[in-house]
Amino acid sequence: MHEMSIALSICDLAAAEAHKAGGGRIKEVEVEIGTLAGVMVEALEFCFETAKRSTPLAEANLKIVTVPAAGHCHTCGARFAADHYLVTCPECHSFQVVIEQGKELRVKTISIE
Ligand SMILES: [Zn+2]
Secondary structure, three states, rough: HHHHHHHHHHHHHHHHHHHOOOOOEEOOOOOEEEEEOOOOOHHHHHEEEEEEEEOOOOEEEEEEEOOOEEEEEEOOOOOOOOOOOOOOOOOOOOOEEEEEEOOEEEEEEEOOO
16 A cells, blocks of 8 residues: 555655754654655555654654645746646646646644654
8 A cells, every 4th residue: 555655765865864863752854745646645644653653653653744736837937726736827827737746745843742
């Protein structure tokens, strides 16, 4: 399962960070996930509960921050919300658009006791 490998990566990363910081219990891991990252939040939460067992994150809470997708038009310069990859500019209908955010998948903060 895709979400399980993400959950395991989050645990590895957070455990490594906690170790670098001199150990301690990890209280919370905050993860940013873009709406276009292709991650099912519920599935990730479920997998995290399993993945964190017997790691320094056993008692950690997973906080997921959803990042809405947004695009930028190279033709007219408009910025707009995007809910899928294939978008045209809502202002000028150009296809010269780039997705600027919404693909995030990263650990933002780790709270250690
Ligand atoms: Zn445009």
